[in-house]
Amino acid sequence: MSSPLHLAAASWRISSFSGNNGTCVQVAALPDGRIAVRNSNHPDEGVALFTPAEMIAWIHGVKAGEFDDLVS
Numbered sequence: 001m002s003s004p005l006h007l008a009a010a011s012w013r014i015s016s017f018s019g020n021n022g023t024c025v026q027v028a029a030l031p032d033g034r035i036a037v038r039n040s041n042h043p044d045e046g047v048a049l050f051t052p053a054e055m056i057a058w059i060h061g062v063k064a065g066e067f068d069d070l071v072s
Helices: 004-009 050-064
Strands: 023-030 033-041 048-050
Touching: 048 050
Parallel strands: none
Antiparallel strands: 023 033, 033 048
16 A cells, blocks of 8 residues: 555656546556546546556556547
C-alpha cells in the first residue's frame, strides 16, 4: 500500500483531455511500480491504484471502445 507521503510526493500528470468543466484526471507513477489515478479537483478524496498490467488492460479497452456505452 502506498503511503500518503508517496502520494503527496508523486509527480502527478493531468490529461490533455481535461477541461475547465471539472473533468480533470491525474495519473502518477509510484515508487512501487503501481499507477495512481485521482480527480484533480478533489485530490484528497481518494486515489485508485493500478498495477501496470491493469493499466495496460484499461488503456487497451478504452482504445477499443469497450466503455463507450458508459458515457453519452
